[in-house]
Amino acid sequence: MTTLGGLTAETLAGPPAVGADGVEPRVIEGRSPWQLAFERLRHDRVAIGSSVVIVLIAAMAVFAPLVAHIVGHGPNTQYRTTGLTQAGIPVGPSSTFLLGTDELGRDVLVRVFYGAQISLLVGVVASGIAVAVGVLLGMLAGYLGRVVDTVLARFFDVVLAMPYLVFAIALFAALQDRGGLALSIAVISFFSFASVARIVRGQVLSIKEKEYVEAARSLGANSWRIMFVDILPNVMAQVIVYFTLLVPLSIVFEATLAFLGIGVLPPTADWGSMLSESIQYYQVAWWYLVFPGLALLLTTLSFNLLGDSVRDAFDPRYNRVFRRKVRG
Amino acid sequence: MNPAGTEGSSTGALVRLEGVTKHFPVRGGGFWRRGSEVVHAVDNVTIDVMRGETLGLVGETGCGKSTLARCITRLVDLTSGTVLLDGEDISKLGRRRMRPYRRRMQMVFQDPYGSLNPRRRVGSIIGDPFAIHGVAKGEERKKQVQHLMELVGLNPEHYNRFPSDFSGGQRQRIGVARALALQPQLIVADEPVSALDVSIRAQVINLLADVQEEFHLTYVFITHDLSVVRHVSDRVAVMYLGQVVELAPREDLYSRPRHPYTKALQSAIPLPDPDAADKRTRAVLGGDVPSPIQPPSGCRFHPRCPKAQDRCKIEEPVLEVKPGDLAGHLVACHFPLADGEELPSRGEVTVITPNAEGTPTESTGAEATSAEATKP
Numbered sequence: 138m139t140t141l142g143g144l145t146a147e148t149l150a151g152p153p154a155v156g157a158d159g160v161e162p163r164v165i166e167g168r169s170p171w172q173l174a175f176e177r178l179r180h181d182r183v184a185i186g187s188s189v190v191i192v193l194i195a196a197m198a199v200f201a202p203l204v205a206h207i208v209g210h211g212p213n214t215q216y217r218t219t220g221l222t223q224a225g226i227p228v229g230p231s232s233t234f235l236l237g238t239d240e241l242g243r244d245v246l247v248r249v250f251y252g253a254q255i256s257l258l259v260g261v262v263a264s265g266i267a268v269a270v271g272v273l274l275g276m277l278a279g280y281l282g283r284v285v286d287t288v289l290a291r292f293f294d295v296v297l298a299m300p301y302l303v304f305a306i307a308l309f310a311a312l313q314d315r316g317g318l319a320l321s322i323a324v325i326s327f328f329s330f331a332s333v334a335r336i337v338r339g340q341v342l343s344i345k346e347k348e349y350v351e352a353a354r355s356l357g358a359n360s361w362r363i364m365f366v367d368i369l370p371n372v373m374a375q376v377i378v379y380f381t382l383l384v385p386l387s388i389v390f391e392a393t394l395a396f397l398g399i400g401v402l403p404p405t406a407d408w409g410s411m412l413s414e415s416i417q418y419y420q421v422a423w424w425y426l427v428f429p430g431l432a433l434l435l436t437t438l439s440f441n442l443l444g445d446s447v448r449d450a451f452d453p454r455y456n457r458v459f460r461r462k463v464r465g
Numbered sequence: 466m467n468p469a470g471t472e473g474s475s476t477g478a479l480v481r482l483e484g485v486t487k488h489f490p491v492r493g494g495g496f497w498r499r500g501s502e503v504v505h506a507v508d509n510v511t512i513d514v515m516r517g518e519t520l521g522l523v524g525e526t527g528c529g530k531s532t533l534a535r536c537i538t539r540l541v542d543l544t545s546g547t548v549l550l551d552g553e554d555i556s557k558l559g560r561r562r563m564r565p566y567r568r569r570m571q572m573v574f575q576d577p578y579g580s581l582n583p584r585r586r587v588g589s590i591i592g593d594p595f596a597i598h599g600v601a602k603g604e605e606r607k608k609q610v611q612h613l614m615e616l617v618g619l620n621p622e623h624y625n626r627f628p629s630d631f632s633g634g635q636r637q638r639i640g641v642a643r644a645l646a647l648q649p650q651l652i653v654a655d656e657p658v659s660a661l662d663v664s665i666r667a668q669v670i671n672l673l674a675d676v677q678e679e680f681h682l683t684y685v686f687i688t689h690d691l692s693v694v695r696h697v698s699d700r701v702a703v704m705y706l707g708q709v710v711e712l713a714p715r716e717d718l719y720s721r722p723r724h725p726y727t728k729a730l731q732s733a734i735p736l737p738d739p740d741a742a743d744k745r746t747r748a749v750l751g752g753d754v755p756s757p758i759q760p761p762s763g764c765r766f767h768p769r770c771p772k773a774q775d776r777c778k779i780e781e782p783v784l785e786v787k788p789g790d791l792a793g794h795l796v797a798c799h800f801p802l803a804d805g806e807e808l809p810s811r812g813e814v815t816v817i818t819p820n821a822e823g824t825p826t827e828s829t830g831a832e833a834t835s836a837e838a839t840k841p
Contacts, residue, residue: 348574349581352580352640353597
């Protein structure tokens with residue numbers, strides 16, 4: 138393949154060449170819809186920008202221990218002499234504590250870095266589980282139809298109709314302190330999978346009527362093969378888009394749970410629980426409220442923007458990126 | 466492409482349909498009446514498909530020809546009747562027990578855009594039959610797929626392309642390659658050229674004829690285009706409202722149609738010569754195709770038939786050979802047409818348009834003409 142960036146973009150943007158039935162040499166050698174979408178993403182400034190922010194936040198999570206080592210403050214260590222004023226009020230940003238301290242004299246900078254670990258872990262893992270379960274159940278409901286569909290579709294409706302916060306609070310209250318991260322992830326996935334399942338079910342309902350599915354059946358393919366070889370690739374684009382949009386939702390959900398004092402157990406550094414505690418001190422310690430809040434905002438904003446870009450990239454009717462790019 | 470019964474050991478029926486019936490329950494007949502009504506898509510069809518022949522299946526949209534195709538390939542379950550493939554009853558087999566028979570019969574579909582999975586590469590689409598039946602793996606499969614691509618006139622180097630990189634005619638070649646992969650005995654082609662450009666039709670038809678000769682295939686060729694069916698078929702079955710009304714060797718059917726419906730269809734074939742088209746008498750059918758939910762009593766064609774009499778409303782005609790006809794010429798009519806007899810015109814003035822036997826979206830008029838003109 139001899140195409141380069143600009144040329145490729147132009148060729149891709151054009152309508153598919155409908156030539157004579159003969160062999161028509163084309164510049165592009167069999168690019169998958171994935172490659173095309175990726176190509177579009179590569180030229181989307183918003184996507185690039187949000188990806189960079191996401192990578193930075195991921196780096197924060199990964200290098201949190203290193204940062205803690207460099208500044209010399211543990212995430213849960215309380216610096217009651219240096220980190221608090223004599224009246225017991227958190228100290229503001231300074232050379233010792235770059236982003237100030239919290240009400241127990243802990244370093245906000247280090248805790249924001251450690252908080253990224255929890256947020257990303259919960260966001261990605263909970264969304265991943267939700268998408269996997271949602272795709273499987275949505276596929277079964279849509280493809281098998283009949284009783285399976287009736288039962289599963291009603292189940293999705295029930296899950297979506299549940300007042301999830303009330304349910305989560307009651308669950309954590311019942312389990313008292315045995316909750317923790319795993320339970321948070323389980324609760325978030327449980328309340329997120331149904332919307333994925335619904336979308337997948339709807340897609341499968343229309344795709345299974347396509348002639349290529351009939352062709353697969355006439356070749357003797359079994360239901361599993363049809364579901365996961367023939368139908369799944371056609372819903373994957375939507376699933377990927379939904380996944381990127383589900384990650385920020387899960388992060389906010391986790392922060393909400395932590396804010397309400399359920400989910401992640403103290404003293405684990407977590408953006409949601411930091412926000413929850415900081416509201417009592419915001420008049421004297423603005424930094425305690427602002428920095429975890431800013432981290433949460435940036436993360437969810439980046440994921441949402443990336444999700445939008447991914448959706449545009451997979452939508453062939455939407456050519457915004459190329460119209461801007463084809464300027465010679 | 467020999468007509469039935471003229472070859473030695475390889476003669477006889479490859480497929481035998483006996484009383485094949487398919488009814489679809491009507492949905493949304495009200496909450497309480499659900500399932501009380503059915504569409505009579507295919508009703509009591511009994512025909513044989515001879516080894517090595519091409520059986521053309523013609524009829525208007527909605528006459529049940531596609532459903533009949535799906536009954537033969539068991540993509541739908543029969544309501545009643547039997548399908549015999551090589552003498553074995555396959556009409557009641559479950560999905561798993563049906564699998565070995567699927568290797569022996571394949572389908573070519575109408576829509577070259579809908580019948581290929583847009584998210585999969587051509588190589589893996591054509592390789593599907595091998596994968597499903599565990600025939601060839603890895604390099605061996607790739608070699609076979611590329612051989613198939615060459616066979617149907619595609620560049621084997623395009624193995625890794627996607628269906629969207631190909632034109633309509635090329636896609637239909639991909640569909641043919643997929644159908645040929647397991648070396649079937651029977652190919653059921655459901656309107657394989659209707660969706661194609663006129664200029665491409667002849668190419669695909671010729672490809673089908675070439676591979677038929679090479680692999681001794683038997684075809685069931687479904688179309689609403691009488692010019693195409695005349696070009697490809699050895700025998701032609703005419704369907705009306707789920708039933709076969711006439712079945713005859715091609716030339717016999719075209720030169721001596723017996724059923725008034727066949728006659729009416731034929732007079733709707735557009736002629737390339739405008740003078741000849743002006744001169745010929747067009748048989749005009751009154752009314753519309755009746756609802757397949759409540760088909761007419763007796764002969765299903767009687768409400769539109771210019772020759773209908775009281776007997777036709779009561780007694781259902783049997784598909785049989787009439788005195789004086791060839792042994793292979795079957796017709797289901799109480800009052801078949803004589804040689805050269807024209808249809809009497811009726812009071813109603815509904816003009817049957819050239820594409821009345823086609824779908825409204827396709828202008829069969831000009832296309833059918835060109836398809837005939839491009840005969841090799």
